[in-house]
Amino acid sequence: MKSALPALALLAALLAPSPAPAAFESRLEGVRDAVEEKAGEIGAGTKPMTKQKRAILSALGVLDRARDALLDDLRDAAPLCRTLDRAFPGDPLLDPALGEAVEALRDDALDERAALLAWMGRTGSDRGEEILAKGIGKVDGFLGRADGAAARSKRVGLVRKAVAAVETVRRRLDLDLPSVDDPPFEGVAPDFSLTDVNPYSATSGLGVSPRQHLGEITAWYFVRTT
Numbered sequence: 162m163k164s165a166l167p168a169l170a171l172l173a174a175l176l177a178p179s180p181a182p183a184a185f186e187s188r189l190e191g192v193r194d195a196v197e198e199k200a201g202e203i204g205a206g207t208k209p210m211t212k213q214k215r216a217i218l219s220a221l222g223v224l225d226r227a228r229d230a231l232l233d234d235l236r237d238a239a240p241l242c243r244t245l246d247r248a249f250p251g252d253p254l255l256d257p258a259l260g261e262a263v264e265a266l267r268d269d270a271l272d273e274r275a276a277l278l279a280w281m282g283r284t285g286s287d288r289g290e291e292i293l294a295k296g297i298g299k300v301d302g303f304l305g306r307a308d309g310a311a312a313r314s315k316r317v318g319l320v321r322k323a324v325a326a327v328e329t330v331r332r333r334l335d336l337d338l339p340s341v342d343d344p345p346f347e348g349v350a351p352d353f354s355l356t357d358v359n360p361y362s363a364t365s366g367l368g369v370s371p372r373q374h375l376g377e378i379t380a381w382y383f384v385r386t387t
Contacts, residue, residue: 185229188265192241193224195258199249216248231269232328235321238266243314263313267304270320273327274300280336289334296330299323 196217200206205217223237223244242259249255278297284290300323307319330336354370371379 185233187228188234188262188269189224189228189237189241192220192238192255192258192262195254196220196224196245199252199254202254213248216244219244231266231273232321232324234269235266235317235324238262239314239317239321242312242317246313259313263317266317267307267320270304270324270327273324274304277327277330277336280334284334284336292333293330296326296333299326 200217200221203211203213203217205214205221207214220241223241226233226237228234228237242263245252245255245259274297277293277300280293281297282290284293303319303323303326307316307323310316310319354368357364357367357369359365371381
């Protein structure tokens with residue numbers, strides 16, 4: 162008689178709960194620490210009420226909201242920057258905390274863009290490639306405007322639009338974003354060839370293709386000038 166143990170072990174494995182996803186780590190926790198310290202410093206909540214005390218209480222209210230994703234962080238970062246930058250311009254405690262949070266959020270947005278870009282050439286249809294290319298262009302437009310924005314709140318708002326554009330492409334193409342380090346495909350990327358227009362290059366005037374560098378680590382970038 163065959164043992165039922167292997168079958169039972171397989172059934173147990175199938176019924177076992179899957180590991181819980183990693184908890185979202187908000188980029189605004191450092192801002193919370195700075196705001197709470199500033200609240201104690203100025204006596205927020207005590208009379209007489211001042212513009213700065215109101216700003217701190219408003220910021221604490223925003224920081225108490227639930228945040229489970231990058232878009233939630235970006236949603237709350239914009240009013241935080243607007244409120245605190247107006248009430249405490251250049252504050253030695255709040256300014257660095259806000260600056261660090263905004264830079265971290267921008268880096269997270271770039272990671273989202275890179276993960277989406279990993280699908281280029283692998284959507285399975287010309288229409289999918291067109292949607293993906295247009296989406297990446299839209300994301301880059303928002304990020305470019307964000308880098309040129311003078312106000313932090315404006316910059317965060319544009320970064321949020323960039324991440325929302327990434328999410329829109331994901332929904333339209335029904336994509337799960339792959340890890341940049343471990344994309345969900347095998348083999349080489351689709352080939353292309355461009356003419357080398359650098360007059361000082363050894364391959365000047367010749368077509369250059371990634372296929373000429375198989376097995377090597379290379380970097381390819383595209384620039385458009387007007």
